[in-house]
Amino acid sequence: MAAIGNRTTARFNAHAARALESSVLQQAIRRRQDSRQELQTRAAEELPDWEVWKDSVEAVRTHTIAHLDHYLGQFADAVERRGGHVFFAANADEAREHVAQLAREKNAKLIVKSKSMLSEEIGLNGALQASGAEVVETDLGEFIIQLAHETPFHILGPASHKKLEEIRDLFETLSGEELACEPRALAAFARQYLREKFLAADMGITGCNFGVASEGSVVLVTNEGNGRMTSSLPRTHVVLMGMERLVPDLQSLEPMLTVLPRSANGVRSTVYVSIINGPRQHGDLDGPEDLHVIVVDNGRSQILGGDYRDILNCIRCGACLDNCPVYRHIGGHAYGPVYSGPIGAVLTPLLQGLEAQHHLPFACSLCGACGDVCSARVPLPDFLLSLRNDSVQKGLGKLSWQAGFRGFSEATTRPRFWELCLRSARLGLWPWARRGAVRNGPGPLRGWTRSRDLPALAARSFRRTWREDGDSPSEGGS
Amino acid sequence: MKREVFLQKVRQQLGRVADSPVATPPRFRVEARPFSVDPDSLQQLFLDRQSQLDVAVTLACSRSDAQMAVEELLKERKWRISCALDVRWAGIAGCWTDSAAEADFGLCVAEWAIAETGSVVLVLAGTHTRGASLLPPAVGFFVAKSRLVARLGDVLHFLDADGGLPACVTMVTGPSASADIVGVRTVGVHGPSQVRVYIIENE
DSSP states (O other): OHHHHHHHHHHHHHHHHHHHHOHHHHHHHHHHHHHHHHHHHHHHHHSTTHHHHHHHHHHHHHHHHHTHHHHHHHHHHHHHHTTOEEEEESSHHHHHHHHHHHHHHTTOSEEEEOOOHHHHHHTHHHHHHHTTOEEEEOSHHHHHHHHTTOOOSSSSOTTTTOOHHHHHHHHHHHHSSOOOSSHHHHHHHHHHHHHHHHHHOSEEEEOOSEEETTTTEEEEEESSSHHHHHHHSSSEEEEEEETTOEESSGGGHHHHHHHHHHHHHSSSSOSEEEEEOSSOOTTOSSSOSEEEEEEEOTTHHHHHTSTTGGGGGOOOOOHHHHTOHHHHHHTTGGGOSSOOHHHHHHHHHHHHOHHHHTTGGGSOOOOOHHHHHOTTOOOHHHHHHHHHHHHHHTTOSOHHHHHHHHHHHHHHTOHHHHHHHHHHHHHHTGGGEETTEEOSOSGGGHHHHTTSOEEOOOSSOHHHHHHHHTTSOOSSOO | OOHHHHHHHHHHHTTOSSOOOOOOOOOOOOOOOSSOOSHHHHHHHHHHHHHHTTOEEEEESSHHHHHHHHHHHHHHHTOEEEEEOOGGGTTOOSEEOSOGGGOSEEEEEOSEEETTTTEEEEEEOTTSOSGGGTSSSEEEEEEEGGGEESSHHHHHHHHHHHOSOOSEEEEEOSSOEEOTTTTOOEEOSSSOSEEEEEEETTO
């Protein structure tokens, strides 16, 4: 596990460094964050009692999670009553294998998918492709990164880092034709290419924004229409649902569907909201013949019983990413292949184990912006701090880091030794100190001082000043 | 994994040994609205929203006026039409196709319209197909003025009270859109790029 932790930390550092050095990525991230922040603020301001709506989201989510066993049972009964099927998957392996088994049973050669972070989490595409099916991502952003063999850069804007020319090149390679380097022309090509896939697909796989326990409904919130196509046109519809996605009843949907689009895209409603209640009924002229809902645990029940339960309240609006100063600099890929930004920095260590992802909670300036904008009032800053504490308690992280803090602790509790350290440091850092700051410092200071200033130690320490001048009134001090 | 084993694990984590009764879910019905809710005010708000969404709106006195407006549009554009209507609406003159995927224009009857968001609500069952509102590049929705409601919660309340949900209920708010290519909004990525709403006064 320690080896995995070191690998993921190295991967994080490499991706973060790449993002910081790329002016193209920096521009793309800022473009997205600036536009989203403006839209989100405007949408929230337009709605009276915005904070009350968020209170409502928090209350409904907290209530649901506290009675999740009850609502999961109710949901499964209702889905089956409407003619659908429910499979409970304890982990990613079970979920992948069940969907692959369904694909084999249905002889599905072509599978279309709409965006689902859970499918990324369980690594579904690889399993389906291994079983011989062609899997096509149909969300425009997911389609782009599938062609580029990349992972999502943002939970809502998976291709927000791609340049126009890169997208044009990917589409040209696919089509074998020359395409105009213009968003509308490229979107038109995607429409035409994917339309043929939708009409020929044997199976459609979607995620699930919310499951309605009392009705067995699956709610999909989308803008492009690919979610509707995926859930309507193929004869089999498979839904991947994290087990925490439920709300108790239809009326509980109102706060979710009021807050989610405003927090996610700064709009009053997404273009499409579909409430799917089972497969097509007798007399329906279209819709899937079969509906299968896969309810996935994959580490969630472990979170349920611990101190971080409220993270399961998250409704995946992505506002924490759009307001995070760290995400603004390092982008999405540093956090790993699935969940990025503050939600990723909390959720990924909880799902995969802190040992493997102990660096993520440290990817945070503790500014608190994520907590302020969170649709469900998840205390993300508190969780990040608490995970750091867990990490230290478990003795995770670099040995040099731990040794450094142990040394700091020893030094600060011994006044004479501390004084000696300060004097030595003042002397030792003198060659690197310029105009009151240490720049490009030596050894362990290099990481910090390469891109930031470290204030140089004052010529006379506070303790010495206090000792020598303590009784004199200060000039202009308060 | 067996359902009971799965649920038992969840129960254990929640500190319970068996399913227990659950109180009514929390309700925060927010009553304050920044607009009046009389029918004319709702219609005006809905019209404002459609204008912001680039949706063309036709105000028709009656169902036959709305049908005539559609016929004129089909004639002018030489569009093939596919329909998600029940037999009451089948009298529209035009070039018909049974395949929504081949149609230029899809026509649907909306059960409700939501003023606050500018959405139309489709109850998709029987002959009210999903394809007609999704596959053609242009789509039109008939909605009665009397079916205009203030906000989403009203629709959810009606659906809840009705019982017997259809296989699919869909809310549509403007044309299909995406900003996945360098943040530039493009319409008609998968669904219709043109949306028209026909509000019928006396329905």
